[in-house]
Amino acid sequence: MARNHVKLHIPGPIEVSPDTFAAMCQPMIGHRGSGFQDLYAQMQPKLQQVLYTKNRVFLSTSSAWGVMEAAINNLVSKKVLNCCCGAFSDKWFDVSKRLGKNAEALKVEWGQPIMPEMVDAKLKTGEFDAVTLIHNETSTGLMNPIADIAAVVKKYPDVIFIVDTVSSMTGVKIEMDALGLDVMLASVQKAWALPPGFAVFGVSEKALKKAATVPNRGYYFDFLEFKANHDKNMTPSTPSIPHVYGLKHQLDKIFTEGLENRYARHLTMAKMMRDWAKANGFELFPKAGYESITLTCVKNNRNIDVAKFQKAIKDKHKILIDGGYGQIKGKSFRVGHMGDETSETIKEVLAALDDGLKSL
Numbered sequence: 001m002a003r004n005h006v007k008l009h010i011p012g013p014i015e016v017s018p019d020t021f022a023a024m025c026q027p028m029i030g031h032r033g034s035g036f037q038d039l040y041a042q043m044q045p046k047l048q049q050v051l052y053t054k055n056r057v058f059l060s061t062s063s064a065w066g067v068m069e070a071a072i073n074n075l076v077s078k079k080v081l082n083c084c085c086g087a088f089s090d091k092w093f094d095v096s097k098r099l100g101k102n103a104e105a106l107k108v109e110w111g112q113p114i115m116p117e118m119v120d121a122k123l124k125t126g127e128f129d130a131v132t133l134i135h136n137e138t139s140t141g142l143m144n145p146i147a148d149i150a151a152v153v154k155k156y157p158d159v160i161f162i163v164d165t166v167s168s169m170t171g172v173k174i175e176m177d178a179l180g181l182d183v184m185l186a187s188v189q190k191a192w193a194l195p196p197g198f199a200v201f202g203v204s205e206k207a208l209k210k211a212a213t214v215p216n217r218g219y220y221f222d223f224l225e226f227k228a229n230h231d232k233n234m235t236p237s238t239p240s241i242p243h244v245y246g247l248k249h250q251l252d253k254i255f256t257e258g259l260e261n262r263y264a265r266h267l268t269m270a271k272m273m274r275d276w277a278k279a280n281g282f283e284l285f286p287k288a289g290y291e292s293i294t295l296t297c298v299k300n301n302r303n304i305d306v307a308k309f310q311k312a313i314k315d316k317h318k319i320l321i322d323g324g325y326g327q328i329k330g331k332s333f334r335v336g337h338m339g340d341e342t343s344e345t346i347k348e349v350l351a352a353l354d355d356g357l358k359s360l
């Protein structure tokens, strides 16, 4: 193939298409002028459709962690329940404590999902005013049962529900309003298929009201600054304008394809990858029934040399897969199949994986 760069099939950052790069390379415009305001206003209804929400959808020039930290800082006054089932969700608990908040971890083993009854048992105590959940735990390739968990959180109207959809937003249907999510956030280097450094997040009216009661929200990530500027079709500070152009381009592509077609494409790619794993004697790392749709975390039950496998694929095929995250490095490997990828490009990846296995 005529590719002279290593194509990323790690679960983020992912490959960015040439048409997206081209869209990002346009002359700069001032972020306080009508050109920018028009662009912002045009994108808003599309962003709301992608998040299935009537809430404001804000744009942050930061990676997801900026917004993840901000959500805790803006919305927790009593105590936050951090649901932990992998590296990113474990880290969110750590971040809550670093911010000086009263926090408790609801912990399950890596590969296991958070179950609604566990959340219910905690919220019943009345100790909590916020819950964090990672919808798609990228480190273990696990998708939590968000609809069932959301149904539980709805029983507690004073609790703010903060959901990380970093590696699932646009690849899987997540209906912010129907589920009652108060914050739904993602950075753009995963299923949005943009370069890293930017994030998209919806915030409910309930969360904005809550933020107004929480002191020390800072400036850069103050949700009320986002709201005040949003209502003038602007961001609080100078945004990454190339990212705004890129996001507009990706939104146009999403609506040309159609959201339902996009979800179906992602599911097809996930099935291809899972079938490959099973056909080659591998199991999947997450508990059956909770597998991610945007990436696959394969359990290394065959005990292959994952580092060697990964290197062979990279050297010969210029495709980079991931060799396992944190405590499951070498005990698993992960392949991303999201964004602009298609069944055709996934076929190429599977052929490279086959070849990599042969080289061991």
Ligand SMILES: *Cc1c(COP(=O)(O)O)cnc(C)c1O
Residues within 6 Å of the ligand: 012, 063, 064, 065, 066, 088, 134, 136, 137, 138, 139, 164, 165, 166, 167, 187, 188, 190
């Ligand atoms: C990648 C990822 C993050 C971290 O996002 P950054 O954009 O690097 O801050 C957080 N949560 C999940 C689930 C992720 O996959």
